[in-house]
Amino acid sequence: MRRPAPLPPQGGKPADAPLRARPAKPPREETPRPDAGEDVQETAPIAPLFLNQGPPAAPMTDAAPTADGEDAARADTDTAPVGWRDVWRAARSRRKALRAEVRRFTVRQRRRRIIWLSVAASLGLVTIATVGAAYSPLFAVQQITVVGTSQLAAADVEAALDDQRGTPLAAIDTSSIKAALVAFPLVESYTLEARPPHELVVRIVERTPIGVISGAAGYTLVDAAGVALSTSPTPPAGYPLVDAAGGEDGVAFAAIGRTMRALPADLRAQVTQVEAKTADDVTLTLGGTNTRVVWGSADESALKALVLQKLTATRPPDGVAVYDVSSPEVPVIR
Structure with missing residues (x-):
């Protein structure tokens, strides 16, 4: 057999270059093993623990500081104690x-x-x-207007409220106004309305007189509630004479008041006398013909007034003695 050709040298070195001898390794020191008879316990090597302390600090040396002094400053900072100012x-x-x-x-x-x-x-x-x-004088009362009076004189009411002039609209004394209006018996109710900047409006609802009651002091004009509106020695014209058993506080007078308030103005003007002994026997007298109207109780007074108005239109009182509307569904004329 032929012997194979040798491999080419590495690194371009010639093949005939002498081989470099490798340095001899130092002999390995062997730890003498204990005798087999001795009882020796092997232990693991102990390594220092650094818990939450970061890498160990470099040992301090006496070497000169660097040119920029950064290493020295860092070493001083790491080793300097922390004071309360730093905290x-x-x-x-x-x-x-x-x-x-x-x-x-x-x-x-x-x-x-x-x-x-x-x-x-x-x-x-x-x-x-x-x-x-x-509440400033910018909105003080300078004008008082009275509305709703027909029997009263509006000028008299304005004069009674004259002390409210100059008072701010928001500070109007309602108790003083009430005390001033009590002096007028015809005033049934009232409301106040402020109209900035300077006007106070007083809306008055007057009492409606229903008739005249004869007494020792003369003839007293009363409304449906029995409130005395005025007294005179002679009966005032245009109002019927009221004869109610029990006086103004009885049930008969209450029935008369409800009846008279239900009558239309034209029929009320024709009534010359109204009487009642109980709450169920109200009787009216019309005009100079002395035609009687049997009204009965005050129930269904609005319907009775409508029926009576139609009856007087078809059959005038001068030819009728009695209108009986106590049962308005079946009126009777006699």
Whole structure:
């Protein structure tokens, strides 16, 4: 057999270059093993533990500091003791950082809060300004207008309320106005209306007289509630004479009052006398013909008044002695 050709040398070295001898390894030291008879317990190597202390600090040497002094300053900082000023500065920096984060995450909430506070402050200022203006002389009473009087003289009522002039509309003394209007018996009720800037309107509802009651003092004009409106020695024209058993506080007078208030104005003007002994036997007398109207009780007075109005239109009182409307569905004429 032929012997194969040798491999080419590595690194371009010639094949005939002498081989470099490898350095001899130092002899390995062997630890003498204990005798088989001795009881030796093998232990693991002990390594130092650094818990939460970071890498071990480099040993201090007496080497000269570098040109920029950074290594020396870092070594001094790492080894310098921490004082209370450093702790205070660190805590302050942490608080500043926390406050900055809180402001960053609550900017929208703070913006909404500012808007609501601005709206509330504006409303408060408007309310204060309105109340202040309402109680100021800018809205004081300078004109008093009385509305709804027909039997009363409006000028007399205005004169009785003259002490309210110069008072702010919001500070009108209602008790003083009531005391002044009580002096007018014809006033049944009233309402006050303020018309800024300077007008006070008094709306009056007058009492409706229903007749005259004869007494020791003369003839007293009364309304349906029995309130005396005026007294005169002679009976006033245009009002019927009232004869009610039990006086103004009895049930007969109450039935007469309801009956007279239900009559239309044209029929009421024709009544010359009204009488009742009980609440169920009201009787009216019409005009100079002395035609009697049997009314009965005050129930269904509105329907009875309508039926009587139609009866007098078809059959005038001068040819009739009695109109009986006590049962309005079946009226009787005699």
